[in-house]
Amino acid sequence: MTEPGVIKHMDSTEITPQQLAAIHKYTRRPLEAEELYVFKVNLCDNEVDRDGERFTIQSLYRLADLFVGKTGIFDHNPKGDNQTARIFEAQVVADPGRITSAGETYHCLCAWAYMVRSQKNADLILEIDGGIKKEVSVSCAVSQRICSICGANRLTQPCSHQPGADYETPTGTQKCHILLEEPTDAYEWSFVAIPAQPQAGVTKAHLPIFGEEAQAGEVLKAIRQGETSLSQTQAAVLCRYLDGLEELAKAGENYLETLRKEYVRLSGAALPSLEGEVARQICEKMTVAQLEHCNRAMEEASQRRKPVSLQLGGDWEESSSDGNRNFKI
Secondary structure (H helix, E strand, O other), X not given: OOOOOOEEEXXXXXXXXXXXXXXXXXXXXXXXXXXEEEEEEEEEEOOOOOOOXXXXXXXXXXXXXXXXXXXXXXXXXXXXXXXXXXXXXXXXXXXXXXEOOOOOEEEEEEEEEEEEOOOOOHHHHHHHHOXXXXXXXXXXXXXXXXXXXXXXXXXXXXXXXXXXXXXXXXXXXXXXXXXXXXXXXXXXXXXXXOOOEOOOOEEEEEEOOOOOHHHHHHHHHHHHOOOOOOOHHHHHHHHHHHHHHHHHHHHHHHHHHHHHHHHHHHHHHHOOOOOHHHHHHHHOOOOHHHHHHHHHHHHHHHHHHOOOOOOOOOEEEEOOOOOOEEEEO
């Protein structure tokens, strides 16, 4: 199986009637095969990438449906002039002889895209055929970013596990990574220069639940450069992005408040003479990582200080006659 990011050109004589019919769903008039340039591109896979993230197999099948009809551009820049190609067919292909670092059978999302031959894109076609333009990146939205260690959805329940770090689990030492699950939309795919997945040669801009992170980045960049007017589309992208940030901020604030309350409770048991208000003032200056560490340490210390109860209890009393102690059960 070819790696994701590797593009294979299809000669016009190889375009099947079924593929031509699929392409005509997106054209204003029927085009002849000779007018088209068709190529295959592997978009993404279920291997852990350089960001410590991976799509699940179920996510790849969902993305196969979502990416049909989506436009290919450059570097996730949403300008209309950057539109170069369009996907008309996509499918997930498995390689039973290959196992990923997460222990799954390797799966890859493959797609067929077309361009209309013209003088404008003649150089691009030549670069694709020459292997210059081959790395690609996908831009999509997912509603679940699951920690492989604790199972928390990091979009709504931040955890302290760091992608790429090793952690001890009941099944042994595992390297943390993030599972990208439940795709909700696919925005575009781009030709890029630097891939995120070392073996796959694919960079992906998986946009979280709030969506359009890459596009919003371009809008913010333009604003910082002095552009003060926004199109309706740009404004909508920016608003959705800011709404998503607000939701994430609320989730983070709720988690931080939970840690602070736990700190005050645990400090009351560990240091009875410490006033609750003082403990509250102390923890308000702590970071999430510091609070998690202190709470864990106080919880462990509290467990060690618990008195040991005897299985058999009894009373000792002094004998009035000879002073010997009699143990009564």
